[in-house]
Amino acid sequence: MRWRTRVAVTAVSAMVASTTFVGVGVGATAPADAFGGRAGTTVRAGGAHIDWDRLRNPILGYPDRAAKDPAIVQADGRFVALFSAVDAAGRWRIGIATSHDLARWSPLRFLPHDATVEGEASPDIVRAPDGRFVVTFQSFVHDAAGAEAKLWYRTTRDFRSFSPAHRLGFELHPARNDRLIDPALVWSPAGLLLGYKVGSADGVQAFELARSVSGTLAGPWTVVGRPDIRVLGDTIENYQFLHVDGRHELLATSNSFDRTYLFDLAGDARDPRGWLHWTPGRQLVVPQEAWNPGSGLTGVTYEHANCAFVVDRRRISGWAYLVFADSPELTTFGGAGHARLAVARSRDLVHWDVPPER
Structure with a gap:
């Protein structure tokens, strides 16, 4: 998730300009089994359905707050979206819709707020072996008593x-000045693993595994x-562990x-x-739409296809879906920025399409 002082970009800009990006498709673990659809049809699953030709981006947004860092699953016949919801004063909560x-969403509500921390952000959702959904997130901007952000969960x-x-x-990093964000879990052949980003917002940061x-x-x-x-000379953030086609x-x-x-x-999954x-x-390449007129450099002056969450329904409906945040500033x-959530889909996991524009 993104919230830090804008960095100098001269050196890395040259790297970006010379990089060739290739679109690629992805899959998801069972808890993210949320989407379906075929061109020109409405696909239903347990009461939830998608009519792609009638869908329009952005699929979810609010006039008085930003919505980013999405995680979407299907539960009880409906799509459930959790996301970072940021108001005009910069207060962070986890929104639920x-x-x-x-296309049509319930009124915004929030994950219960723990009054001992400043706020909450960057949710991820996985399903535990006992069937419960585990929602991981971080305290944000600060933890208890003004400490740096730490990792939390609810079930x-x-x-x-x-x-x-x-x-x-x-x-793992209990000191007051230790900053940890973007938690993501995976029940793997090597046991229960936790990925997160560690490091100060304006200092050296790293992707770490526990x-x-x-x-x-x-x-x-x-x-x-x-x-x-390493990507573009730097680390990565906003993680989602996936298992697709046996990989x-x-x-x-x-x-x-x-x-x-x-x-x-590339390593042994049992170790x-x-x-x-x-x-x-490999970068996922998603068309930028007219409703997001942002220009310049992503992550510096605007956002496009940021903090994405993916679901693979190819074996069921022929489509993989990507939910992401865009912001024009x-x-x-x-x-x-005034971020809103959008969706793209792919049949071949290389070419990504967005819904028809109005």
């Missing part, structure tokens, strides 16, 4: 009632290491320029340290 068709079975907030991996010794959310957690991933993959955003990449696991080794990333709403 539901829909049966991705739910229906997205109506939630467990109390619990700290996640606090023992493992639960007990195999439970309570830990204890130990650091496995820092994966060998373990990682969807993430470049820390510089906020661009979405996919990585394949915790195998999860430190990944193939070079990065000055309002506490520096998040």
Whole structure:
């Protein structure tokens, strides 16, 4: 997730200009099993449906706040979206909205706010082996008593009632000045793993991986290491662990320029340290639409296809879907810009289409 002082871009801009980007498709784990659709048809699944030809981007947004960092799943026959919701004063909460068709959404409500921290942001959703949904997030901008952001989670079975907030991996970097954001979990052949970004907003940051010794959310957690991933000379953020076509993959955003990449696991999935080794990333290329007139450099002057969340329904409906945030500027709403959520889809996992424009 993005919230920091804008960086100098001269050196990296040259790198961006000379890079060839290739669109690529991705898949998702069972909890993200949310989407379906075929051209010119309406596909229904448990009461939820998508009529692509009638859908329009942005699919979700608000006049008085930014919406970004989406995670969308299907539960009880409806789509459930969780996302960072940022008001005009720069206060962060986790918004919740539901829909049966991705076009009409319920009134905005929020994940319960823990008054001991400043706010909450950057949700991710996975399903635990016992069937519960686990919502991970970070305190933001600050943790208790003004400390730097830390990792938290709540559990739910229906997205109506939630467990109390619990700290996640606090023992990994417990110091007041240790900043951890963007938590993402995966129940893997190597055990329960946790990915997150560590480092100060204006300093050196890194993607780090930890493992639960007990195999439970309570830990204890130990650091496995820092994966060998670099994109545009920098680290990555906003993680989603995926399992598609028998492969373990990682969807993430470049820390510089906020661009979405996919990585394949190159190490042994049964060995915790195998999860430190990944193939070079491939960027997902999504058409920019007229409703987002932003220009310049993504992550610096505007956002496009940022902090994405992906769902693979190809074996069911023939489509993979990508939900992401776009913003035409990065000055309002506490520096998040007036971000809204949009969707793209792909049949061949290379060419991405957006809904018809109005």
